[in-house]
Amino acid sequence: MKTLILGGGVGGIVAANALKNTMGSSMKVTLVDREPNHYFTPSFPRLMIGETKPSKITKQLNILEKRKIEVLHREIENIDLIEHLVTTNREQLEYDYLIISLGVEYHPETVPGFSEFVFNAYDFYDVVKLSQRLKNFTSGQIVFFISSLPYKCPPAPYEMMFLLDQFFRQRGLRHKIKLTIVTPDYSPEPIAPPKVGQSVRKMLDDKDIELITEAKVIKVERNILMLDHDTKVPSDLLLGIASHWTPEVIRNTDLVDKSGYIEVDQLTLETRYPGVYAIGDATAIRLPVLGAYAPKAGSFAHAQAVVVAKNIRLLSRGLKPKFRYDGKGLCIMNTGFGRARYSTVHYYKKPQPYVTLLHPSKLSYYAKLAFEKYWFKRWF
Numbered sequence: 001m002k003t004l005i006l007g008g009g010v011g012g013i014v015a016a017n018a019l020k021n022t023m024g025s026s027m028k029v030t031l032v033d034r035e036p037n038h039y040f041t042p043s044f045p046r047l048m049i050g051e052t053k054p055s056k057i058t059k060q061l062n063i064l065e066k067r068k069i070e071v072l073h074r075e076i077e078n079i080d081l082i083e084h085l086v087t088t089n090r091e092q093l094e095y096d097y098l099i100i101s102l103g104v105e106y107h108p109e110t111v112p113g114f115s116e117f118v119f120n121a122y123d124f125y126d127v128v129k130l131s132q133r134l135k136n137f138t139s140g141q142i143v144f145f146i147s148s149l150p151y152k153c154p155p156a157p158y159e160m161m162f163l164l165d166q167f168f169r170q171r172g173l174r175h176k177i178k179l180t181i182v183t184p185d186y187s188p189e190p191i192a193p194p195k196v197g198q199s200v201r202k203m204l205d206d207k208d209i210e211l212i213t214e215a216k217v218i219k220v221e222r223n224i225l226m227l228d229h230d231t232k233v234p235s236d237l238l239l240g241i242a243s244h245w246t247p248e249v250i251r252n253t254d255l256v257d258k259s260g261y262i263e264v265d266q267l268t269l270e271t272r273y274p275g276v277y278a279i280g281d282a283t284a285i286r287l288p289v290l291g292a293y294a295p296k297a298g299s300f301a302h303a304q305a306v307v308v309a310k311n312i313r314l315l316s317r318g319l320k321p322k323f324r325y326d327g328k329g330l331c332i333m334n335t336g337f338g339r340a341r342y343s344t345v346h347y348y349k350k351p352q353p354y355v356t357l358l359h360p361s362k363l364s365y366y367a368k369l370a371f372e373k374y375w376f377k378r379w380f
């Protein structure tokens, strides 16, 4: 039996390992990704301020071969769900089970001027360039903006601002730097109870970071961010999160709903095609209470991958799949100066999603550092 996993990011890596660990040679597992490397995104904020190096947060995907996972470095061009065939730039691949974990792709062109004037804070190569630029930045306004919703890891932009605050304070330059964050959301952490968003606002305030909410970015000029209603935000350095879309190869299938993301069963992650699953950022998961879509983060992709792998194991043995995804995850937001806030999320909880956000602590900070080590040791 063969399981084909599309995407070697968080969801794909966990699914491949989980399948191999439980099924051994009874399941051939093939992982396909266009990138030769995996980048550990939770450490991008620390990479930005030079607290870690690119080589420390990068692993070659083909290391997974030692775990008997076949790794193909390919561009996926077409998914034929009727014939069970995936076409890459080199060959056609058949499957018995298919797991799609292709994440999102960035579309900076939806904001004119983005590609010319903005560092994409979610792109590994741009973060490396940004870390060099910051070394020579001594005064002026830095603006971080979110192009559109949804975007993955909603706390990440705030984390990056807190680390910029730390970076410039440590250099004695903070009084010469204005930090501004611009978001289309009405609040940080919008699905959480209001007190969670309020506590992030307070931290921004305490650190003298300006927050502009409910802002629609129209375009970028060299030193200006243009918002709706002709509002102009001046800037000497622009960081942004480009609009997220599902990859074209997904949008060319009938898997997507009108949001552009893949419709899945909330509990099993199965698509409308039996034996075809989608996990991670590419999925459209409705929150039972708010009707809104669930947030996107690696911890959710991770938990979904484990559920799917366990159910494929049962199915391949002729048994009923019994494992269910529970909508739980966690996040640790680095708040600077060796502290972090630990957050738990349970987005299927009724009568409303449950989100906790602990106060900044050293323990949470060390837990975040330890997770990076765990991640590479556990899965590579």
Ligand SMILES: Cc1cc2nc3c(=O)[nH]c(=O)nc-3n(C[C@H](O)[C@H](O)[C@H](O)COP(=O)(O)OP(=O)(O)OC[C@H]3O[C@@H](n4cnc5c(N)ncnc54)[C@H](O)[C@@H]3O)c2cc1C
Pocket: 006, 007, 008, 009, 010, 011, 012, 032, 033, 034, 035, 041, 042, 043, 044, 045, 074, 075, 076, 077, 101, 102, 103, 104, 121, 122, 123, 152, 153, 156, 247, 249, 279, 280, 281, 282, 296, 297, 298, 299, 300, 301, 330, 331, 332
């Ligand atoms: C700066 C930053 C910080 C973050 N911090 C956290 C955090 O602290 N905690 C947390 O839980 N989450 C965090 N996240 C979010 C997390 O990285 C994502 O939610 C997670 O990676 C989603 O996993 P995925 O498998 O769905 O997609 P991805 O990990 O994005 O993997 C998708 C893979 O598909 C490949 N691919 C796409 N299209 C094709 C194609 N046509 N052909 C071949 N390959 C293709 C891509 O190359 C990619 O490797 C952060 C994200 C960023 C950017």
